[in-house]
Every structure is written in C-alpha cells, then in structure tokens.
Amino acid sequence: MAIVRTEKLSKVYNPDTVPVHALRDVSIEINEGEFTAVRGPSGSGKTTLLNMIGGLDKPTSGNVFINGQEISKMKDSKRIDFRLQNIGFVFQHYNLIPVFTARENVSFIMLLQKRNKKEIQQRADELLEQVGLGERKDARPVQLSGGQQQRVAVARALASEPKFILADEPTANLDTESAMNLLDIMEKMNHEQNVTFVFSTHDQRVIDRARRVITMVDGAIHKDEIQHTDEKQDA
Amino acid sequence: MMYLKLAWRNIWRNRRRTIITVSSVAFAVVLSLILESMSLGSHEHMIDVTAQFHTGYLQIQDPLFEDEPFLDNTFYYDEALRNTILNADPSIDYIAPRIETFLLAAGDLQARGALVMGIDLEMEHNLNRLKDRLTEGRFFEPGEEAAVLGAGLARRLYVEVGDTLAMLGQGRFGMSASGLFKVAGLMNHPLREMDNQIVYLSLPTAQWLLSAEDYVTTILVTPDEIRNTDPVSESLRDALGSELRVLTWPELMPELLQGIEFDKIQMYIMMGILYVVIGFGLFGTILTMTLERMKEFGLLLSVGMQRFQLSGVIFMETLIISLMGVLSGSVLGFPILLMVLSQPGRTKW
Numbered sequence: 001m002a003i004v005r006t007e008k009l010s011k012v013y014n015p016d017t018v019p020v021h022a023l024r025d026v027s028i029e030i031n032e033g034e035f036t037a038v039r040g041p042s043g044s045g046k047t048t049l050l051n052m053i054g055g056l057d058k059p060t061s062g063n064v065f066i067n068g069q070e071i072s073k074m075k076d077s078k079r080i081d082f083r084l085q086n087i088g089f090v091f092q093h094y095n096l097i098p099v100f101t102a103r104e105n106v107s108f109i110m111l112l113q114k115r116n117k118k119e120i121q122q123r124a125d126e127l128l129e130q131v132g133l134g135e136r137k138d139a140r141p142v143q144l145s146g147g148q149q150q151r152v153a154v155a156r157a158l159a160s161e162p163k164f165i166l167a168d169e170p171t172a173n174l175d176t177e178s179a180m181n182l183l184d185i186m187e188k189m190n191h192e193q194n195v196t197f198v199f200s201t202h203d204q205r206v207i208d209r210a211r212r213v214i215t216m217v218d219g220a221i222h223k224d225e226i227q228h229t230d231e232k233q234d235a
Numbered sequence: 236m237m238y239l240k241l242a243w244r245n246i247w248r249n250r251r252r253t254i255i256t257v258s259s260v261a262f263a264v265v266l267s268l269i270l271e272s273m274s275l276g277s278h279e280h281m282i283d284v285t286a287q288f289h290t291g292y293l294q295i296q297d298p299l300f301e302d303e304p305f306l307d308n309t310f311y312y313d314e315a316l317r318n319t320i321l322n323a324d325p326s327i328d329y330i331a332p333r334i335e336t337f338l339l340a341a342g343d344l345q346a347r348g349a350l351v352m353g354i355d356l357e358m359e360h361n362l363n364r365l366k367d368r369l370t371e372g373r374f375f376e377p378g379e380e381a382a383v384l385g386a387g388l389a390r391r392l393y394v395e396v397g398d399t400l401a402m403l404g405q406g407r408f409g410m411s412a413s414g415l416f417k418v419a420g421l422m423n424h425p426l427r428e429m430d431n432q433i434v435y436l437s438l439p440t441a442q443w444l445l446s447a448e449d450y451v452t453t454i455l456v457t458p459d460e461i462r463n464t465d466p467v468s469e470s471l472r473d474a475l476g477s478e479l480r481v482l483t484w485p486e487l488m489p490e491l492l493q494g495i496e497f498d499k500i501q502m503y504i505m506m507g508i509l510y511v512v513i514g515f516g517l518f519g520t521i522l523t524m525t526l527e528r529m530k531e532f533g534l535l536l537s538v539g540m541q542r543f544q545l546s547g548v549i550f551m552e553t554l555i556i557s558l559m560g561v562l563s564g565s566v567l568g569f570p571i572l573l574m575v576l577s578q579p580g581r582t583k584w
Contacts, residue, residue, distance in 0.1 A: 056537055077541055084539025091537075094530045099244035104237070111237050112539050160539070 002029035002065075003163050003196055004053055009062035011048050011219075022048040023059070024219045030164070030198055035190045037210035038200045045219040046200035047168055053198065054087050054166045055079050067163055084112055088157030088165035090199075092172045095153040096141040102128060102152045103137040109160050127155040131185050147178025154185060164196035171203050183209050238544070242551035245524070253556065256520040260560020261567060263513040267506050268568035273575075274502050278495045282484065284425045287363035290487035291331070291455030292464055293471065295320070298480045300452060306336050306407040309450040310479060320454065324470035326463040331358040332451040334441050338404035338412060340434055342394035349388060350432045351402065353441020353451075362457055365422070365435075372396035372420030378439045381419035387431035389421050396420060402434070406445035414444050521553050 011023040022045045030036060030053075038046045051057040052064055055071045064072045066086055071079060083089075096105045106124040128137050131151040133144075141149055150170055157165045167186075171179035183206060189195045199206070207213055208227075215223040246253050286292045299308040312332050320330055333354055340349035356374055359365045366374060375381040382400055384392075394400060398418045406412035416436070424430035442448045458467045464483050471481045485492060525532075535545055 054537070080536060080539055080541055083537065089537055091534065094534050097241070097531065097535070099241065099248060104240075108237060108241075109538055112544070156538070 002031050003067060004028070004030040004198070005065040006049075006052065007063045007065075009049070009052055009064065010060050011045075011052065011057070012060045015060070021219050023052070025062070026219070026221055027062075028214065028221065028224070030196065032163075032196055033190070033194045034196050034198070034212055035187065035210055036198045036212040036214065037207050038198065038214045038216060039202055039207055040216035040222070041202065044216040046202075046216055048219075049216065050166050050168050050198070050200050054089060055083050084109070084160060086163045088160060088162035090150065090153045090157050090165065090167035090170045092169040096149055096156070098141050101138045101140055102133055102144065102155075105141070105152055106156045106159050109156055113160055123159060124155075127158055128152070130189070131155045132181075145178065147174050147181060150174065150178070150182050151185060154182070154189075158189065158195065164198060167197060167199035169201055169203075170199055171201065171206055176205065179203065179205055238548050239551060242548050242555060245528075245548070246552055246555055249524075252520060252523075256517055256556055257560045257563065259513050259516050260557055261564035263509055264561050264564025265568040265571065266509060268564070269571060269575075270502055270506060272572055274498060278498070281491060281495065282488070285488050285491055286484050288424065288426055289429065290484060291362070291453070292458060292461060292484045293456040293468055294482045294487055295454040295456065295471065295475065296452070296480050296482065298477070301480070301482070304452070306334075306405075306445055306447055306450075306452070309334065309407065309447055309452050311449055312451040312454065313449060319474055320456065320471065323474035324458075324463075324467045326458045326460070326467050327456055328459045329358065329361040329457040331355060331362045331455045331457075332438060333359075333453050333455065334438065334445065334447060334451045335453065336404070336445060338402045338434075340388070340392060341401045341403070342392040342398060345392045347388065347391055348432065349402070349434045350429065351434045351436060351441060351444075353436045353438045353445075355438045362455060368422040368424065369420050370423050372418070375419050375435075375437050375440070377437045379419075379437060380414065380416050380440060381436075382416040383420045383422050383435040384418060385424045385430040385433040386421045387424075387427070388433060389418070391431065394418050400434070402444070407447040407450065410446035412445050416440075517553070517557065520556070521549070524552065525549060 006026055006028050009023050009026040010021070013020040013022055026045075026049060038049060040046050048057070052059050052072070053066075055064070055066070055074070059072050062072075063070050066082070069082070071082055074082060096102075097108065100108060103124050106127055107120045110120040110123065125134070125137065128134055131154055133148060133151055133155070136144060136148065139148075141152070144152065153170075154165070154167075157167075170186075171182060174182065186197055187209065190197055199210075201207060210227065212224070212226050214221060215225075297308040297310045317330070317332075321327060331354065333352055335350065335352050337348055338351045339346055340351075341347075354365075356365070356377070369383070370386060372383070374383055384394070384400070389395065392400070396418050400416045400418050401413075402416065403413045404411075422435070424433055436444070438451075439448075442450060456467065456471065458464055461484075468481050468483050475481065532545060536542065
C-alpha cells in the first residue's frame with residue numbers, strides 16, 4: 001500500500017474574490033522508500049501539494065490518505081498529533097527553534113512524543129552524528145551555517161521516526177557544496193534506512209539526483225517520470 | 236522542563252525589552268508597597284492617637300451618655316468599680332477614668348469655650364504617655380487647683396504658665412461651676428482640634444469644680460492588644476451588666492473610620508490606574524514577543540506541538556516576567572520600608 005495517496009485533490013484560494021486554482025484534481029501515490037522530487041515553476045502548486053500531503057493545509061476538495069488514514073478531515077489537534085507521529089518536515093526557512101541548541105532542537109520533537117529521557121538523549125546524539133554534526137551538538141542555530149542548519153533540520157525530521165519526510169525547497173538557500181552534502185545525507189538515509197523523502201525544488205542539482213520526478217504546471221501534474229534505475233528502484 | 240527552558244530563553248531573546256518590562260512591574264510593586272504601607276501606617280496611627288487621647292479603645296459610659304453627653308449622665312466610680320473592671324478580663328492593661336465637660340475659660344483678655352477634662356494623671360499617662368507631651372511648666376498634683384492647657388488654647392487666650400485661668404459654667408444637676416486655676420503647664424496635644432480647646436485638671440479638682448465628687452463621665456479601657464478589643468468588651472459587658480455601657484473604638488470614631496475608608500478607596504483607584512498602565516506595558520511586550528515569532532509558532536505547530544502546549548509556553552513567559560518584577564520589586568521595596576520604619580520620631584507628629 002502507498003504511504004501517501006491523494007485523490008482528485010483541488011485547492012482554490014480566495015474562492016469568493018479572485019479565485020486562484022493552486023491545485024487541480026491532483027491524484028498521486030507515493031510508496032515507501034521513494035526519493036521523489038516535485039518540480040515546477042513558481043506558482044505551479046508544489047508547495048501547496050506538499051502542504052496538503054503534510055496536513056498543514058486543507059484541500060478545497062479531494063482526499064489525502066497517509067498510511068490509509070484520511071487526514072484532511074481530521075480535527076486540528078488530532079491532525080497535529082498525526083503529523084508529529086507520522087511526518088517529518090524540513091522547510092526552507094525558520095526550520096529550527098533559535099533559542100535551542102542543535103541537540104535540543106532534535107530532542108524537542110521526541111519530547112513532544114513523550115518518549116523517555118534517556119532514549120531522547122541517545123537518539124538525538126546518534127542522529128546528529130549521522131548528519132555529521134557530532135561536534136556541534138551544543139551550538140545554537142545562529143552559530144551554524146545554512147547547510148549545517150538544514151542538516152539539523154533533517155536530523156530533527158528523522159527523530160520522530162516518521163513514515164516519510166517532506167522537504168520544501170531544502171536547498172534553496174544553500175551553496176552547491178552544502179546542497180550536495182545535504183543530499184548525500186538524505187540519499188544515504190534513503191538507501192540505508194529506507195527513509196521516504198518527498199521534496200519540492202526547482203534546483204536542477206537536486207532534480208538530477210531524485211529517482212522520481214513529478215513535474216507540476218498550473219496546479220496539475222504535467223509529467224511523472226522515473227530517472228534512475230538503480231538497485232533501490234521501486235517507484 | 237524543556238518547556239520551561241524554552242520559555243526562559245525566549246524571555247532573554249530581547250534582553251533590554253525584558254529588563255524594561257520587569258523594571259516597570261517592579262516599579263509598580265515598589266510604589267504600591269510604599270503607598271499601601273504608608274496609608275496603612277498613617278491610618279493605624281490616626282486610630283491610635285484618637286483612641287489614646289480622645290475616645291479610648293474601649294469606653295465605659297452611662298447608658299444615657301451617648302445621646303446626652305452631659306454631666307447629669309455620669310456614673311459613680313470607686314475602688315470597687317475599679318477592681319470589677321480590672322478583674323473582668325486578663326487582657327486589660329490599663330484603665331483611665333475621666334470627667335469631661337465644656338466650660339467657658341477666660342484669661343485676662345480673652346474667653347473661649349474649653350473642653351475640660353479631669354484626669355488621673357498616672358493612669359492617663361499609662362494610656363497615652365501624656366506627661367511626655369508637656370512643653371512648658373509642670374503637671375498638677377492630685378487635688379491641686381492648677382490646670383494644664385493645650386498650647387493652642389493658651390495662645391488663643393493669651394495666657395502663659397503662671398497666669399490665672401478663670402472657668403465658668405454648669406456642673407452636675409445644674410449646679411454652677413466656677414473657679415480660678417493657676418496655669419501650671421502647657422502641652423502639645425496631637426489632635427489639633429483638641430489642642431485648641433483642652434484644659435486638663437486633676438480628677439478630684441474637676442469633680443469638685445463640677446459638683447460631681449466621685450462621679451466620672453467615662454472610663455477608658457486599654458487591652459493588651461488591639462485585636463483583643465472585642466473579647467474584652469464581652470467580658471466587661473458580663474461584669475458590668477446593664478448599669479453601664481461598653482463601647483469599642485469602631486463605635487466611638489465612626490467619622491474617622493469613614494474618612495479612612497474614603498482615603499483607602501482613593502488609594503485603590505490610584506493603584507488601579509497604575510496597574511492598568513503597567514499592565515498595558517506588559518501586554519505590549521507580550522504582544523510584540525508573540526507577533527515577531529509568528530513564523531516560529533507556525534514551525535512549532537507544523538512539527539507537532541499542540542496549541543495548548545504553545546499557549547502554555549507563552550503563559551509561562553508572561554508569568555516569569557511578572558514574577559521577576561514582583562520579586563525584584565519586593566526586594567527593592569523591603570529595605571525602603573525598613574528605612575521608613577527605622578526613622579526616629581515616626582510616632583510623633
């Protein structure tokens with residue numbers, strides 16, 4: 001069964017004044033272990049689609065199923081809890097809590113999941129090791145470079161052991177080296193731990209490394225193609 | 236713990252703003268501490284002075300005296316009554332008998348109405364340290380035909396120590412009361428109104444002048460502590476029966492208490508305004524603290540923090556800022572109050 005399935009998903013902003021059709025009847029499926037990029041020009045609906053899949057926004061019509069559960073009809077607090085347990089997020093901006101250190105940022109999400117303290121500490125350290133920030137655990141976000149911040153965000157997204165990770169333009173503010181480094185880490189997690197990633201981007205460097213590329217134009221899926229056919233191919 | 240850490244660090248993101256807000260809360264606390272204790276202190280002082288020099292904490296009267304405070308409504312005071320009163324309750328510290336009336340007092344140049352009070356000097360002194368109030372001359376011996384005047388009255392009558400004071404009026408049951416008294420001393424009465432009209436005589440002298448030997452108008456009773464006023468009044472009522480009436484200080488000075496109430500209301504309105512102003516300041520800080528973090532809140536909600544948890548953190552931030560203000564205000568205000576308290580002469584006006 002697909003982890004993510006959308007059925008005729010539509011979103012109209014300002015339906016009463018100047019209707020903007022951000023999504024038009026989008027139906028997609030994303031399976032476990034995918035490494036999928038959603039591309040398209042600005043205003044094509046990438047972010048809107050990700051917000052719908054992530055339960056951050058409600059569709060005007062259509063359904064979103066995560067692991068078979070319809071999330072767009074859930075109540076607010078239940079949806080928040082569902083996100084906490086099932087979805088990891090990496091955003092373009094404002095990813096980290098500025099007053100928390102890297103380790104606290106990673107720990108915080110597990111604290112929200114009410115895990116025990118020892119496990120939280122251990123897992124936070126492990127994850128920061130994995131993203132190559134073992135030495136900078138106690139640094140605050142302002143003391144980290146953009147790339148390092150995004151790696152903390154990935155570690156945080158993974159901390160809750162989500163079904164999949166949504167990343168909205170994760171490399172948009174990064175130089176090439178940092179972007180490649182971040183992608184290396186994401187790819188490694190995808191390969192080794194079978195973590196499912198869905199990210200929006202218009203960065204060609206990122207698109208080149210995705211295995212499945214969904215191209216959106218004017219709120220609809222224009223193309224859905226598989227680029228690489230390596231041993232992990234499953235899309 | 237993590238929430239507390241989050242709240243604490245958020246507070247210090249804008250150090251200067253937080254310090255200003257905490258200071259304004261602290262300022263309000265210090266100000267209200269000082270205002271409140273000053274008014275409390277001065278009100279207590281007003282009650283004490285009035286009770287000690289004028290009405291007493293408890294007063295024993297003839298039942299008719301309150302409606303008709305004339306010498307006709309005096310009562311017999313002897314050793315037996317004195318013992319009955321003193322033995323009525325172990326909380327009674329002192330008693331002081333008085334005979335009071337209004338007479339015309341005249342010097343060589345001027346005549347004025349005067350409040351004549353016959354007192355047992357030693358007993359009165361126990362009640363209100365009367366002897367310490369003497370500014371000139373000396374007090375009288377019991378039975379001596381000498382008077383001590385309030386300085387204000389002496390000034391108005393143009394009399395000095397050593398002069399002769401003539402007094403004229405009505406004694407008990409319509410007897411005429413007249414006599415000449417030497418001005419033995421002048422005193423400074425703490426209640427200005429009484430300073431302008433008081434003439435102290437010794438109790439037997441006054442009783443003789445007013446043809447009321449062994450009669451008094453009131454007996455003032457002082458309990459060991461003010462809060463024992465009510466139990467003592469109960470005991471006195473039991474001991475004295477219906478022959479005599481026992482009044483307590485709230486009954487004796489209703490105008491003063493009303494004035495104090497009014498004063499308090501004024502102070503509370505002032506403090507209310509202060510709190511509202513400071514409250515808006517605090518609200519402004521919290522509001523900007525919140526508004527400038529909307530995107531961060533969005534992140535927190537996205538990754539799975541519930542709204543009530545987020546509100547909890549913001550509430551904690553508000554609480555911590557307020558508590559810091561209250562605490563530092565108290566720490567600042569306390570020494571100021573101690574300083575005021577230790578000022579010598581606080582109890583003298």
